[in-house]
Amino acid sequence: MELEELPANPVHKVKWKPPKTTETVDPRVVVNPRQAEALLTAVAPVGGRGRGPRLQAMFACMYYAALRPGETVALRKQDCHLPATGWGRILVDVSRPEVNVQWTDTGDAHEERGLKHRGHDDVRPVPIPPKLVKILRQHIEEFGVAPDDRLFHSERGKVVASTAYTEVWQDARALALTPAQVASPLARRPYDLRHATVSLWLNAGVPAPDVAERAGHGVDVLLRVYAKCLDGQQEIANRRIEDALAA
Incomplete structure (x- = not known):
């Protein structure tokens, strides 16, 4: 059509509309902190030393830092500030989501890409609580890092599938x-x-712009996607409406 080699745009004759998709997170998938702790603990004995223990800290990053899986598998030691006490920090600057090799330029299923919703060279700082700092320090001490400095790797140093x-x-x-x-x-x-953590932050009263910065979202997307996971917000709204009606 841009080269004007067709007399008319044939797409206009297609009578099909894409199906509507759900953009909000299903609140039924969200675990509370006690359930999250139980799940992380249960990972350790699964599959012997070569599997569960290696992945426990990886899942902990998804929960305590709200990292996406692709961001987690790409995390390097040099990206982590892990002090002996107090809060630490992770700098997220690359993601390695797993995709079909036919859709990558290198033929690698974990091709490096920029961060979702951000420019290619953007960096996202994520403060991490002392509990995750301790978990990561123990993980590095026990399993070391891959040749390319990645924290999470198979026994052969490969990207975790x-x-x-x-x-x-x-x-x-x-x-x-x-x-x-x-x-x-x-x-x-x-x-x-990740959904559980972002929901937890919002319900704890952390300002939406700060949650969006940590999670790598825009504020508008954050509030739209997690609108149904704000526990107790309906009761607060009902109370305010009653107060307004009684005024």
């Missing part, structure tokens, strides 16, 4: 949750740990 950590996660769910919870959407995917 999504099939590997998803399988461990499902086994951990079976250990940490009740049968009814296992059958439910609760924390069905490792990504749901």
Whole structure:
């Protein structure tokens, strides 16, 4: 059409509309802190030393720092400030999401990419609580880092495949949750740990711009996506409406 080689745009004749997609997070997937702790603890005994223990700190990053899986597998030691006491900091500047090799330029399923919703050279600083600092320090001491300085790697130093950590996660769910919870959407995917943390931050009263900065979202997207996960907000709104009606 741009070269004017067609007499008319044939796409206009297509009578199809893309199906509507759900943009908000399902609140049923969100775990509370006690459930998250139980899940992280349950990861350790899964699959022996070569699997569960290596992935425990990786899942902890998804929960305590709200990192996306692709950001977590790309995390390097040099990106982490891990003091002996107090809060630390992670600098997130690259992501390695797993995709079909046919859609990458290098043929690598974990091709390095810039951060989601950000410019290619942007860096996102994420403060991390002392508990995660301790977990990462112990992980580095026990398992070291890959040749390219990545924290999370297989026994051969390779990038952890999504099939590997998803399988461990499902086994951990079976250990940490009740049968009814296992059958439910609760924390069905490792990504749901990130949803739980962002929801926790918002419910704790952390200002939305700060939560958006930590999570790598725009404020408008953040509030739209997590609108249904703000526990107690409906009761607050109802109370305010009643007060207004009584005035």
